[in-house]
Every structure is written in C-alpha cells, then in structure tokens.
Amino acid sequence: MSHLPGFLSVRVLRGVNLVSRDATGSGPYVVLHLDNQKLKTSVIKNTTNPVWNEDLTLAVKNPATPIKLEVLDKDTFSKDDQMGDAEFNIEALMQIIQMDLEDISNGTVVRTVRPGRQCCLADESHII
Structure with missing residues (x-):
C-alpha cells in the first residue's frame, strides 16, 4: 500500500x-x-515556561518515519544547549486520513503521546 506525500502541520x-x-x-x-x-x-x-503557539508545516514522504522534537536553549557565544527531546510517530494519523471522516469532529484525539524513557515530554500530549 503506497501513501501519497502530504503535509503535516504541528502546533x-x-x-x-x-x-x-x-x-x-x-x-x-x-x-x-x-x-x-x-x-x-x-x-x-x-523563561523556562515559554509559550510559542506556532504552527510548523512538514512535508511527509514516509508516514513510518518518526518526527523528532528537540528543545534547545539559544546561546550567543557557544553551541546551543539541549533542554529535552522527544519522538512521535504519525502512522495512526495517516490511517485516520484514509477513513471516512464524516463522523469524526474537529478536535478529536487520534493518539496520545506519553512521557517515557524515549520521550522527555513533561505531560502527555494529544495528536488531534
């Protein structure tokens, strides 16, 4: 089964x-x-409690490839410091796209990503 490339907006x-x-x-x-x-x-x-509320749009070629998220601290005179990182898969989202979306309302949680050993999120985060 082949997937057409698409775009994913991450807020x-x-x-x-x-x-x-x-x-x-x-x-x-x-x-x-x-x-x-x-x-x-x-x-x-x-700040250590930043609010971005920004949308970043990625071109998706292979839905099996995880998205890596890094939080970094901007430094003026040295290499930026890492503050945390996480990875999340979008395969579940791609499966939803192929379904009949008529009965699914905007804002429906498709998947929940939880903190863990491989994911340094402070709290669970929803893919909507």
Missing part, C-alpha cells in the same frame, strides 16, 4: 518547567526534524 504550544541552562536566563526554542527537514520556532527569551 508547538508551550514548554513547562524546562531545565534552566544559563545563569542569565534560558532562551528556549523548538526544532522539528523529519527526513532532511529541520524547522524551528522562535526563541522566547528569559
């Missing part, structure tokens, strides 16, 4: 109680990786 909402990486205050931002794509949110200065 990066916020970070909660991120680890502080600088004495002068952290400047966190999020990077999404999929295949050879690398998309970034804006940097929110001097």
Whole structure:
C-alpha cells in the first residue's frame, strides 16, 4: 500500500518547567526534524515556561518515519544547549486520513503521546 506525500502541520504550544541552562536566563526554542527537514520556532527569551503557539508545516514522504522534537536553549557565544527531546510517530494519523471522516469532529484525539524513557515530554500530549 503506497501513501501519497502530504503535509503535516504541528502546533508547538508551550514548554513547562524546562531545565534552566544559563545563569542569565534560558532562551528556549523548538526544532522539528523529519527526513532532511529541520524547522524551528522562535526563541522566547528569559523563561523556562515559554509559550510559542506556532504552527510548523512538514512535508511527509514516509508516514513510518518518526518526527523528532528537540528543545534547545539559544546561546550567543557557544553551541546551543539541549533542554529535552522527544519522538512521535504519525502512522495512526495517516490511517485516520484514509477513513471516512464524516463522523469524526474537529478536535478529536487520534493518539496520545506519553512521557517515557524515549520521550522527555513533561505531560502527555494529544495528536488531534
């Protein structure tokens, strides 16, 4: 079964109680990786509880490839510090797209991603 390439919009909402990486205050931002794509949110200065509320759109070639999410602290004079990371699969979402969506309302939770050893989310996050 082949999948047509498509686009996936990921809304990066916020970070909660991120680890502080600088004495002068952290400047966190999020990077999404999929295949050879690398998309970034804006940097929110001097906070460990950033609110981005930004949409990043990725081209999906293979739905079996997981999306990697990294949270980094922007540094001016040195390499940016890692604050956390997570991976999530979108295969369940791709299966939903092939279904009859007439009975599924906007905002329906398709999958829940929970924190774990491979996923440094602070709390569970929903794929809607």
